[in-house]
Amino acid sequence: MKEYAKLIIGGKELKLPVITGTEGEKGIDIRSLRQETGYITYDPGFGNTGSCKSKITFMDGEKGILRHRGIPIEQLAEKSSFVETSFLLMNGHLPTQKELTRTSIMLNDQSMVHEDMQFFFQNFPRLSHPMGILSAMVNALRSFYPELIETERDFEKVFIRLLSKIRTMAAMSYKISKGHKVIYPRTDYTYCANFLNMMFDSPVNPYQLDRDIVKALNTFWILHADHEQNCSTSAVKTVGSSRANVYASISAGIAALWGPLHGGANQAVIEMLTAIHKKGGSIEDVVEKAKNRRSSFRLMGFGHRVYKTYDPRAKIMKKVCDKILPKLKIDDPLLDIAKQLEEVALSDQFFINKNLYPNVDFYSGILLRAMGIPTKMFPVMFAIGRLPGWLAQWKENMDDRAQKITRPRQIYMGENETTYIPIAKRESDSADESDY
Ligand code: ACO
Numbered sequence: 001m002k003e004y005a006k007l008i009i010g011g012k013e014l015k016l017p018v019i020t021g022t023e024g025e026k027g028i029d030i031r032s033l034r035q036e037t038g039y040i041t042y043d044p045g046f047g048n049t050g051s052c053k054s055k056i057t058f059m060d061g062e063k064g065i066l067r068h069r070g071i072p073i074e075q076l077a078e079k080s081s082f083v084e085t086s087f088l089l090m091n092g093h094l095p096t097q098k099e100l101t102r103t104s105i106m107l108n109d110q111s112m113v114h115e116d117m118q119f120f121f122q123n124f125p126r127l128s129h130p131m132g133i134l135s136a137m138v139n140a141l142r143s144f145y146p147e148l149i150e151t152e153r154d155f156e157k158v159f160i161r162l163l164s165k166i167r168t169m170a171a172m173s174y175k176i177s178k179g180h181k182v183i184y185p186r187t188d189y190t191y192c193a194n195f196l197n198m199m200f201d202s203p204v205n206p207y208q209l210d211r212d213i214v215k216a217l218n219t220f221w222i223l224h225a226d227h228e229q230n231c232s233t234s235a236v237k238t239v240g241s242s243r244a245n246v247y248a249s250i251s252a253g254i255a256a257l258w259g260p261l262h263g264g265a266n267q268a269v270i271e272m273l274t275a276i277h278k279k280g281g282s283i284e285d286v287v288e289k290a291k292n293r294r295s296s297f298r299l300m301g302f303g304h305r306v307y308k309t310y311d312p313r314a315k316i317m318k319k320v321c322d323k324i325l326p327k328l329k330i331d332d333p334l335l336d337i338a339k340q341l342e343e344v345a346l347s348d349q350f351f352i353n354k355n356l357y358p359n360v361d362f363y364s365g366i367l368l369r370a371m372g373i374p375t376k377m378f379p380v381m382f383a384i385g386r387l388p389g390w391l392a393q394w395k396e397n398m399d400d401r402a403q404k405i406t407r408p409r410q411i412y413m414g415e416n417e418t419t420y421i422p423i424a425k426r427e428s429d430s431a432d433e434s435d436y
Pocket of ligand 1: 045260261262263265290291297298299300301302303304305306354356359360361
């Protein structure tokens with residue numbers, strides 16, 4: 001039987017249909033609200049607003065559950081590869097061996113970046129943040145590949161192209177920022193091995209691939225692969241909703257991810273831990289500062305819009321750190337500081353009351369550092385990981401006939417109608433005009 005919510009407003013009763021998701025989540029379909037009553041909803045940050053129906057990712061923030069296409073993140077992190085998980089997100093099912101081999105061949109075919117693009121890279125100032133460079137370069141891909149997406153095949157091509165080239169472009173931007181020779185992709189390497197080799201191989205010091213690091217990178221990227229309607233995914237979909245091309249949409253996602261409250265948090269966590277390490281002092285003082293509402297300081301890598309318990313990805317990331325650092329014989333003081341910080345915060349009433357737990361970014365920077373990835377590249381690593389999610393969500397949005405151009409409304413709180421005053425009649429202030 002169909003369920004309805006009743007709304008009595010302005011002397012009118014409105015019956016609003018209730019939508020129930022496959023995991024029992026409930027939403028009220030308010031599409032007729034404004035037309036029927038003249039009212040709109042007010043929900044800054046859209047914390048209570050469902051923007052779509054989706055079949056890609058399920059999250060339960062209270063229970064700490066994350067599943068892609070129904071498969072728990074713990075199983076994917078342990079058993080899958082990043083390429084396989086990307087295929088899963090995109091196509092809705094795990095690939096057969098034949099499909100996986102075909103995907104790998106296509107990724108290899110697309111791994112080179114147009115030689116002319118190197119000139120763009122070379123001309124960014126050396127201190128440019130790699131996220132800015134990546135966002136600009138992904139947008140520029142449209143000029144190199146202007147064909148339209150008209151069929152499923154066309155989209156598959158774009159998906160593979162972006163997934164393959166983003167890792168080449170990321171490694172290229174790093175090499176160029178160091179003034180080093182760009183290392184080309186190799187068709188005999190897997191996706192993650194290829195990236196590590198492009199980052200760290202050099203003509204004078206060949207890079208030795210380490211199986212455990214390759215596995216850790218696969219896990220890192222799987223853990224970032226999708227997270228339903230987060231800020232950057234919503235940015236990708238918002239830009240896509242105007243029918244802007246897919247490269248422009250992904251470029252917007254990269255820009256949104258850059259912020260320290262989102263994907264930039266992994267960089268911010270390491271900067272925070274490094275500052276604590278350098279300054280010394282007590283962990284309790286840091287936690288006190290984060291609680292002080294007069295200070296803008298927040299405990300980076302803590303808290304999440306959806307998770308009100310431990311982020312399941314953070315649990316896995318912590319385990320990977322505990323495994324990989326001793327294996328690499330790395331004794332990182334930042335890992336100890338992070339663990340102490342976690343312990344103090346999780347037993348503090350402020351963090352308990354507000355349900356603030358470590359999120360994926362809390363331990364991810366420590367893992368990236370152990371792999372030799374420079375701090376500035378951390379958000380780029382997140383962006384590569386999130387790409388399959390962005391693309392799957394972009395495509396789902398395009399195929400959803402209920403979707404329209406994104407255009408929220410507002411409640412205007414400004415001046416009522418007022419008359420234009422010619423400049424000569426405006427009240428002058430005391431500033432001497434010669435100042436200008
Ligand atoms: N440290 C201290 N206090 C915090 C923290 C934190 N990390 N996070 C939230 N709070 C407090 C806020 O001050 C606020 O307090 P108030 O109710 O007294 O005003 C309350 O908890 C709720 O915080 P909001 O910002 O309203 O929660 P929201 O859901 O909008 O934000 C966010 C979530 C942005 C992740 C927030 O927790 C935060 O800023 N965390 C630090 C940055 C971070 O780690 N970002 C990565 C997120 S995961 C990702 O994007 C992959």
